[in-house]
Amino acid sequence: MAVRIRVRLRTREGREEATIALVNSGFESDTPQILLPMTLARRLGLWDKVLVEGRIQLFGTVAGPTRLYILPSSIYVSIIEDDYETTPVLSDAVISEIEREVLISDYLAGSLGIIVEDFRNGVWRISGDPNGRARRSYRPQYW
DSSP states (O other): OOOEEEEEETTOOOEEEEEEEEEEETTTOOSSSSEEEEEHHHTTTOOOHHHOEEEEEEETTEEEEEEEEEEEEEEEEEETTTTEEEEOEEEEEEEEEOOOHHHHHHHHHHHHEEEEEEEETEEEEEEOOOOTTEEEEEOOOOO
């Protein structure tokens, strides 16, 4: 199992979507970044902005380099749980034509206050949760 959380994504234009995102500590970034599958990016209206406001960047992956599209500071991300919603974090949208799951970078995970207790069993919490509070991973959502 892995750590997957429920997030709310909101563009600067106000388009919104709730989805499940994989916390990926191997997705290292120098800014808060969230990787969006092309289908979700289109639904949020971000793909149309790529050619005008975005840039193309090569990312190293386990399968080798891949081309991704980046829209800097284009999307707000917050964790949504039944009992709590975090303050939204302005993030870069990284758009993939290949990936089918939403991925949270290490930087964004830290900015959202995600504390992983156990990757293997999908146990995590939010910074500020009382000691002993354990949250469980969600099932994957593919786009």
